[in-house]
Amino acid sequence: MTSLSTNPYKGTRDYYPREKRIQNYIFNIWARTVKQFGYEEYGAPMLEPLEVYTAKSGDELAGEQTYRFTDRGERQVAIRPEMTPSISRMVAAKRQELAYPARLFSIANFMRYERPQRGREREFWQMNVDMFGAAGVQADAEIITLGFETMKAFGATPNMYSIKVNSRTLIDAMMQDYLGLDPIQAPLMVKLFDRKNKISNEDFRDQAIEIFGVDNAKEGLGKIAKLLIAKEISSLPSELSEHETVAELSSLFEVLQQRGVTNVQFDITLMRGFDYYTGTVFEFFDSHPDNNRAMFGGGRYDGLVGLFGAEPISAVGMAPGLSPIELFLESHNLLPEFASTTELYMATLDESLIPQAYDLASQLRSEKVNVELDFTGRKLDKQIKTAVKKQIPYVVFIGENEVKSQKFNVKNTKTGEEEAVVFERLVTLVKDKRHNYSVDDNDLFE
Amino acid sequence: MTSLSTNPYKGTRDYYPREKRIQNYIFNIWARTVKQFGYEEYGAPMLEPLEVYTAKSGDELAGEQTYRFTDRGERQVAIRPEMTPSISRMVAAKRQELAYPARLFSIANFMRYERPQRGREREFWQMNVDMFGAAGVQADAEIITLGFETMKAFGATPNMYSIKVNSRTLIDAMMQDYLGLDPIQAPLMVKLFDRKNKISNEDFRDQAIEIFGVDNAKEGLGKIAKLLIAKEISSLPSELSEHETVAELSSLFEVLQQRGVTNVQFDITLMRGFDYYTGTVFEFFDSHPDNNRAMFGGGRYDGLVGLFGAEPISAVGMAPGLSPIELFLESHNLLPEFASTTELYMATLDESLIPQAYDLASQLRSEKVNVELDFTGRKLDKQIKTAVKKQIPYVVFIGENEVKSQKFNVKNTKTGEEEAVVFERLVTLVKDKRHNYSVDDNDLFE
Secondary structure (H helix, E strand, O other), X not given: OOOOOXXXXXOOOXXXXXXXXXXXXHHHHHHHHHHHOOOEEOEOOOEEEOHHHHOXXXXXXXXXXXXXXXXXXXXXXXXXXXXXXXXXXXXXXXXXXXXXXXXXXXXXXXXXXXXXXXXXXXEEEEEEEEEEOOOOHHHHHHHHHHHHHHHHHOOOOHHHEEEEEEEHHHHHHHHHHHOXXXXXXXXXXXXXXXXXXXXXXXXXXXXXXXXXXXXXXXXXXXXXXXXXXXXXXXXXXXXHHOOHHHHHHHHHHHHHHHOOOOOEEEOOOOOOOOOOXXXXXXXXXXXXXXXXXXXXXXXXXXXXXXXXXXXXXXXXXXXXXXXXXXXXXXXXXXXXXXXXXXXXXXXEOOHXXXXXXXXXHHHHHXXXXXXXXXXXXXXXXHHHHHHHHOOOOEEEEEOHHHHHHOOEEEEEOOOOOEEEEOHHHHHHHHXXXXXXXXXXXXXXXX | OOOOOOOOOOOOOOEOHHHHHHHHHHHHHHHHHHHHOOOEEOEOOOEEEOHHHHOOOOHHHHHHHOOEEEOOOXXXXXXXXXXXXHHHHHHHHOOOOOOOOEEEEEEEEEEOOOOXXXXXXXXXXXXXXXXXXXXXXXXXHHHHHHHHHHHHHOOOOHXXXXXXXXXXXXXXXXXHHHOOOOOOHHHHHHHHHHOHXXXXXXXXXXXXXXXXXXXXXXXXXXXXXXXXXXXXXXXXXXHHHOOHHHHHHHHHHHHHHHOXXXXXXXXXXXXXXXOOOOOEEEEEEEOOHHHOOEEEEEEEOOOOHHHHOOOOOOEEEEOOEHHHHHHHHHHOOOOOOOOOOOOEEEEEOOHHHHHHHHHHHHHHHHOOOOEEEEOOXXXXXXXXHXXXXXXXXXXXXXXXXXXXXXOEEEEXXXXXXXXXEOHHHHHHHHHHHOOOOOOOOOOOOO
16 A cells, blocks of 8 residues: 655645744744734634625635635635635624624634645644724724734734735726726726736836726826835825825824824825725835745725625724734844743653653643653663653653652753752742743633 | 625634633633643644545544645645544654654644534634653553543533543443444444434334344343443443453543542443544543533544554543533633733823833833733723723823823723822732732743
């Protein structure tokens, strides 16, 4: 019989304890931060009816990127490629019972057909943070502030990244009123702007000419040039600067400044891919030269809940992803060193002492120390080696003398130092060492 | 346009914050308990190549119950119906790098085609706890003890449930040596024993006769009758009592007794469905009359890692499921009352005070209080109603007087009591209320 492959499925990752610690660290900081702002956790199914995505997510995502299949009951289903349609469905289902503004978050995995590359997997994890039932600047500001506060909690300073902001209503005005595009041309131009940083200036120009048509191309390109030099909202061309959204965005920038969110900038070229956005959109960009890319984004999508037969409910949210944040933290040297969640390895010198060792381990566990008991009866150096390999900070040795004297030799696996201690000191020694990055009493799953 | 359905996909559940709190409570107790025994968390992909399951999981699971489809690269894939094959694959992949015994756990969701019913969904959550690289009684005892300790951490006492234990090697001896069944008859008889509690005595008898064949039926049934009266391992028929597994199981029961695991009983009829088990098997049974059923189980599966081309590695594990545990806790009245993770709702009397309210909220957040700020400018009673509906323990009111005097009126949303307090007292008031079920500094995602 040929043996089975040990590789994970294409584009997915196995998280061994070392990788899982990093994942948990990021999840934990996310959850702690948004819970401090009053967001409550929810969970949604990994499968949804396919139509939930075809209705509004944008062609590429619903069509080419979604894992879809027909189930045994002949239902068209999809593995969720994103969370926004699921949480919109959930809010629509309990529209009457929920209290507003509803502040909700989740941390979950998703799947999309992607060409796997650094920081982009077919199975990926992200947090979704959304506020339902509140329109306006304060709501938009809170979501962007949350993004800023999660980054701060990772140790990031504002110079390490920037927050680009635009608005769908301004984009619409720009496409229709300012550039004079019709309903067929406008979405093509949005897609072209969306790809702007991925193609050459020549390609952008050529494709823009194609959209404008030869007769209008010269005037259109001139107007685009004027747009692109507007690095601040106040320097927009006069045809756009009177638009009501401009005042709203100015007010948004002001609130963000007050809250210390200083690395925000207006960016008229920011489009965001999803079809469901209706107002403010934003993206967090890594400023590191090795990793100059969008990390995550979000925006306002006031129409999505209404697709589920409920009255429309205002909604704004964002979705930071695990892999982009991990790359960011690596690039900026912000990832702490992680030890095992196991704090003490108990090496037993003689198998006959296992019952006594077990009792001591139980006492330590009731003091909330995480103890791994080695009952293998192997040579001592092998037991120590196991503890070191597992990155467990301390080893304690249990022999006949230790059991009699109730004094225990403890070895620090990093420094090699050894110390003979009584039970109480053993507890404090281990607890003092605990997670210096730590998240103490405010964790996820609480 | 017809609107989209708000129902989740068949057999799946939406977890709104109220339901998610219960889920998190259970996940947290599980994770905390197994981490105290030195188990480290890992994660595996939600999709696996289909062959991972067809190789060894048992016909029904791999064939009829698995969500399988062909991906765009013409690969046969499955949404994981269980974790054991995935973690076996992962251990095989890093066989050389891992330190043994490897103690590993995960909490994850799975899918199976099931007829949805109370406590059984198509998407379900479970913890998997496994030890690799340790054979023998101590390893088996540790896994069963972990099951017992998780139940204890939920407040369950031994009389509320029982732990039934058997062994695949004993089952084999029973089928071949004792009942004299051939390799075709034996698996049929195993399946019949597995269904024993779900069918009538007459049906069991009839089907047993069919397996034995008319000539051997009388003798066979007599032997089965002798088996079924053996409620303890010491009262097994003499043909089996000499088997080496009997001594091992006796020793296992002794170790468990020493550790306070008093509700264990030998059960020769316990089979466990999966084909991969090779030694000790066990199941935790709810004793409540309304919910008399198997909650979860586990066992030894020494051959599975070897299927992935690595040398065989001993393995033993268990997998408690969320829904069965939730039903158990409900039946036995063990579920605590949960408040929101948000601890304080900040009602603002005037929209112009939002900047000051935000600053106060920030100060509270840096004291690790979870604060939701109401910036809607609604009438005060509406703001309070929102806090009550969200089950947030306290509301604080921010008006001009409060900002000036730095004394804040706080209302307990459950008792209705109000108190005027300074900042420091506000912090301690809220923190004292915190999660009486709590899990403090030892949570998941750490």
